Amino acid sequence: MAAPSxxxxxxxxxxxxxxxxxxxxxxxSACSQTTAVExxxAVExxxxxxTTAVExxxxxxTAVExxxxxxKPPNAxxxxxxxxxxxxxxxxxxxxxxxSSAPAVSTDPANPLVVVNKxxxxxxxxxxxxxxxxxxxxxxxxQELLNPVTAHAAEQMFAAATADGAPMTLxxxxxxxxxxxxxxxxxxxxxxxxxxxxxxxxPGYSEHQTGFAFDIGDxxxxxxLQPCFKDTKAALWVAAHAHEYGFIVRYPWWYHExxxxxxxxxxxxxxxxxxxxxxxxxxxxxxxxxxxxxxxxAYGG
Ligand SMILES: [Zn+2]
Numbered sequence: 001m002a003a004p005s006x007x008x009x010x011x012x013x014x015x016x017x018x019x020x021x022x023x024x025x026x027x028x029s030a031c032s033q034t035t036a037v038e039x040x041x042a043v044e045x046x047x048x049x050x051t052t053a054v055e056x057x058x059x060x061x062t063a064v065e066x067x068x069x070x071x072k073p074p075n076a077x078x079x080x081x082x083x084x085x086x087x088x089x090x091x092x093x094x095x096x097x098x099x100s101s102a103p104a105v106s107t108d109p110a111n112p113l114v115v116v117n118k119x120x121x122x123x124x125x126x127x128x129x130x131x132x133x134x135x136x137x138x139x140x141x142x143q144e145l146l147n148p149v150t151a152h153a154a155e156q157m158f159a160a161a162t163a164d165g166a167p168m169t170l171x172x173x174x175x176x177x178x179x180x181x182x183x184x185x186x187x188x189x190x191x192x193x194x195x196x197x198x199x200x201x202x203p204g205y206s207e208h209q210t211g212f213a214f215d216i217g218d219x220x221x222x223x224x225l226q227p228c229f230k231d232t233k234a235a236l237w238v239a240a241h242a243h244e245y246g247f248i249v250r251y252p253w254w255y256h257e258x259x260x261x262x263x264x265x266x267x268x269x270x271x272x273x274x275x276x277x278x279x280x281x282x283x284x285x286x287x288x289x290x291x292x293x294x295x296x297x298a299y300g301g
Contacts, residue, residue: 102291102292105292105293107120107123109124109127110129110147112149112212112246112270112275113287114210115287115288115291115293116209117205117259117288118296118300119299119300120293120296121204121205122209126177126178126204127177127204127210129147129174129211130148130211131145131146131211132145132148133145134146134150134154134155134173135151136155136169136170137158137167137219138169138171139171139224140171145174145211146212146214147210147211147212149270150212150270153245153247154170154214154245154270157244157245158170160241160245161237161238161241164241166233166234166236166237168216168218168219168234168237168238169216169217169219170214171214171215171217171224171266172208172215173208173211173214173215174209174214175208175209177203177204180200180201180202180203180204180206181203184200184201184203187199197298197299202299207267212269212270212271213267213269213270214268215264215266215267215268216234217229217234217266218233218235220232225266227263229265229266230263235265235266239265242268242276243273243279243280244273245273246270246272246273246275247270247271248268248279248287249265249267250264250269251264251267252285253265255286257295257297258285258288258289258295258296258297259288260296260298269287
């Protein structure tokens with residue numbers, strides 16, 4: 001296939017960036033936990049703010065160019081189809097990029113290397129981990145829950161970030177199967193399954209149900225769960241240091257066709273110090289690629 005022209009390439013990048021930001025504004029999020037009723041104002045607001053989102057995507061075109069040049073595998077580029085719907089690489093693309101020394105894949109939901117995505121539900125689907133209350137600052141002032149190993153690592157990471165002048169808050173930790181059932185069913189009842197799958201993780205398919213995942217905010221409260229969070233002190237610190245405590249940013253920029261979710265610089269996942277450091281040093285962006293698993297852009301049906 002011939003290389004796209006400079007102007008065509010820029011237009012495509014802008015289209016993709018606009019689509020990503022629009023999806024973020026509409027709540028295409030692994031972290032969605034609010035009910036359908038609660039989310040309605042946010043959806044309406046996103047429509048009102050769509051112009052701003054497009055303008056922001058223009059401003060961020062430099063970041064997109066950088067990500068293409070530095071980190072995106074050439075076979076992972078989404079491209080707009082004539083219908084305007086992104087096309088995705090074959091499911092084997094991510095597997096082809098897997099390092100030969102990848103750890104064994106686990107389906108044990110209590111294993112830090114378990115992979116939960118749109119093709120890999122929890123087993124059992126209503127799994128509930130052992131849970132503790134981490135000794136960290138929460139945004140709401142209410143207690144959040146994590147599994148013990150993740151809670152311990154989070155306490156160490158939060159303390160180190162504070163010492164470095166980048167204090168963070170815990171926004172949302174463990175989320176039960178029952179909570180996700182209520183949220184997802186609310187969406188299905190209101191708007192049908194197709195819309196529900198865009199707005200909310202299906203029950204049993206959320207990393208938050210493992211106790212290994214949580215969302216953070218900057219202590220200032222700025223840009224919580226918004227794309228601009230990536231520029232906060234907390235986000236910049238996490239991008240540089242989270243691996244030292246066993247965490248990865250699970251849904252990196254530009255890898256939605258692999259992970260199934262658009263960029264979430266606030267969603268951290270514990271996988272252990274060894275694996276997280278290995279990924280960081282090798283520049284492996286996603287857990288799917290690291291473990292040699294197929295991309296999971298959408299539910300299998
Ligand atoms: Zn999350």
